[in-house]
Amino acid sequence: MSRRSLTQSPLGPTNERAQALLKTLIERYIRDGQPVGSRTLAKDSGMDLSPATVRNVLSDLEELGLIKAPHTSAGRVPTVRGYRMFVDSLLTVKPMRSAEVEKIKQELITDLSTDHLISTASAMLSNITGLAGIVTIPKRSILRLQHIEFLRLSENRILVILVVNGQEVQNRVINTERDFSQSELQQAANLLNAEFAGTDLTHIREHLFVSMQQARDAMHGIMHNVMSITDKVLAAQQRPDYVLVGQTNLMSYAEMSDMDKLRQIFDAFNQKRDILHILDQSIEAEGMQIFIGDESGYQVLDECSVVTAPYKVNDEVIGVLGVIGPTRMAYDRVIPIVDVTAKLLSAVLKPE
Amino acid sequence: MSRRSLTQSPLGPTNERAQALLKTLIERYIRDGQPVGSRTLAKDSGMDLSPATVRNVLSDLEELGLIKAPHTSAGRVPTVRGYRMFVDSLLTVKPMRSAEVEKIKQELITDLSTDHLISTASAMLSNITGLAGIVTIPKRSILRLQHIEFLRLSENRILVILVVNGQEVQNRVINTERDFSQSELQQAANLLNAEFAGTDLTHIREHLFVSMQQARDAMHGIMHNVMSITDKVLAAQQRPDYVLVGQTNLMSYAEMSDMDKLRQIFDAFNQKRDILHILDQSIEAEGMQIFIGDESGYQVLDECSVVTAPYKVNDEVIGVLGVIGPTRMAYDRVIPIVDVTAKLLSAVLKPE
């Protein structure tokens, strides 16, 4: 009995047929969003089976929790578990058309600043997939100081300009208790540049106190305050963030027609907290991740899937990108797109 | 006959009653979004009139194009012209609660950077009105150079850091034909800082060529290239932009329940072009502006109103803020909120 064999060896050769049917069912459902019935599936499968036979198989699949029927006389629809099996073992990915790859490549290499690069990548993802594209701001754990500069804005505010990794500039305004003259600041900057140029920011912080001791003796304690300022600057780490493009694409899908639901999703995008948490998991996994429906652990996204891939510099993961769309997205197309885009972005970000 | 007198002197004392009824009708409609009928209006007006009388007046108002009936047996709904008359001459604004004013003030003064200030202002507008808040990035026409700095990133890329107006920092990466050494750049920066600190950027550009002539003679033409770089930098003006907060608020309104419409509006927000054009008009007008429905000239916004006010520094308009919401927004509450927020933001931005 097919029912028992499927349970016993869900991937075994005995059920090739059941799996093939599951596959075509999901492909069909992804294509046009309608529940798929036995008759349609029998035709679509190309397996010369009668609808009745298909029905038996569908019944088994339903019992396994891979598909379900919205109501008695509708066709079947994949469940989260169904999609999971689909992407894990049934999916045949469609490689990207080389024209598309080329397009992304072109767009990315003509870009200069990191910030703009991120936006472009997000836009590319969104455009090509027709879903929402998302790219996190890279968090460089190796922040090699190239140049630091202090600028006196007013009596108790100092602008700190940090150039790191030969690419990025960070501006931070900090408040101080006492007034520093521009020449004092200049001195401090010179010292720091001489001492720490090319060093990782975290290293600088560690060594700062040692240097501070020496400096105090040598320079009448003037540097003491400056150093503590520097420490302040280094402590203020940038909070994680992302660039999201094309959320309006989601509005085209029927499963998002519920305004309340949609609003909750958009609010989650603005909130950023939950979304970032999902993306974080992809950073940790260091590989592609696919969250289907409520697998993400967030109720709001229970009709959404998230496909992510980390991007790296020097073999270190510094960010994540991906797409967000309805659970019935075209995984076979989307997965390579996300994958390739991550690789391309990694390549472009590679320090020269 | 009331019909004729209304046409002849639309603001005359003869029609105080018609105007009062129009006012209460609109107020009522703004309150609960349902077409208002003669019976309800008769009660609401507090004027001791029979529904029949009210009907006659409504008939007149409809003929004047101030209200219209969605269908025969529905009540009346204000037209754009009706809203226009309402805000122009019938509206009694509700001053903000001082607690709210205080809240905005607190939020704004605890903020440091200009960028963050803009975001906060936008968020405040959105929160208090329950609509979408929008604030343009200030465009300072007086960009007084405080400090310029060149940094060699690679053989043909230079990072330019501009500090202007003692507040803002602008980073620009430019590509050059030939390689400049850091010391060359340092020289150039020193020269520029000595010569132009405190000067307006546009002035600098004008005088740059004169200085260039002199410099060429004096410095063997090394400066020539640097100067042209500087010119390049100054030419690249920042493109206008805005911060929009709370677009999801719009999804609560029944008139936005049409997904297509909503999507078009959101797309317009992302496009930015049309929205910026509307905001520009408020810059030029130098005062509060209210665009009701299609008055904005954009089809997508035909069920939206935009209330804007410019904000200034030193009596010069440098940006616009406002809210976007459905045409039936609570103008009496919204108008003072936008007005006050603009004034508060102006105050906070005042250079020290």
Next chain:
DNA sequence: TATTAGCACTTTCACTGGATGAGTGCTAAT
């Protein structure tokens, strides 16, 4: 023993035809 034809059954969907209610415009009375 696996497959299939046949059939009764269920449920959605689209449509229909009142019935209801809200609101209007007109007319005639005040």
Next chain:
DNA sequence: ATTAGCACTCATCCAGTGAAAGTGCTAATA
């Protein structure tokens, strides 16, 4: 000038109906 009265119009709700789609089960079949 105002108002009561009334016929009329539309949207909305509801129940009912028939068609379409699809299922599960049973019995026949290869």
